Amino acid sequence: xxxxxxxxxxxLYGIGLSAMLFLLRWMEWKFLVxxxxxxxxxxxxxxxxTALGIWIALKLNKPKVKTLFVEKEIYVSDFTVxxxxxxxxxxxxxxxxxxxxxxxxxxxxxxxxxxxxxxxTVKTHVSGLFEKMEVKSRTQAIDKAKKLRIIA
Numbered sequence: 483x484x485x486x487x488x489x490x491x492x493x494l495y496g497i498g499l500s501a502m503l504f505l506l507r508w509m510e511w512k513f514l515v516x517x518x519x520x521x522x523x524x525x526x527x528x529x530x531x532t533a534l535g536i537w538i539a540l541k542l543n544k545p546k547v548k549t550l551f552v553e554k555e556i557y558v559s560d561f562t563v564x565x566x567x568x569x570x571x572x573x574x575x576x577x578x579x580x581x582x583x584x585x586x587x588x589x590x591x592x593x594x595x596x597x598x599x600x601x602x603t604v605k606t607h608v609s610g611l612f613e614k615m616e617v618k619s620r621t622q623a624i625d626k627a628k629k630l631r632i633i634a
Contacts, residue, residue: 492536499529564631571614571632578632580607585624585633 583593594604
């Protein structure tokens with residue numbers, strides 16, 4: 483029932499066109515074609531372009547939402563920090579704190595407020611993390627840290 487209400491104007495337009503066609507048949511089509519051939523052809527072309535316009539408008543206004551399913555492995559177990567990976571990456575304690583806060587979804591400003599450090603210091607720690615972990619974004623850093631079992 484929702485689909486009918488959504489295209490109500492299209493159905494009404496179709497019924498109107500059908501009624502006009504019936505009227506033309508009823509008024510002796512042959513006589514009208516001879517007297518008003520050009521007008522009828524222009525009217526038919528106008529109806530065709532109107533229908534084309536409605537069809538294009540419906541296509542353009544249709545939302546282009548695409549559902550994307552992402553499958554990702556989730557590790558559920560007792561978490562212990564992998565000290566070897568931590569040592570291999572040579573992360574400083576403050577960088578590890580910043581990484582953990584990034585994983586909680588905090589912004590640079592929020593991290594700075596909680597650690598009582600300036601925004602530029604947070605950015606320095608984040609860029610140091612990116613360089614040591616060989617990543618280019620926060621999401622990649624968090625994902626890699628979870629895979630290396632550095633953060634939970």
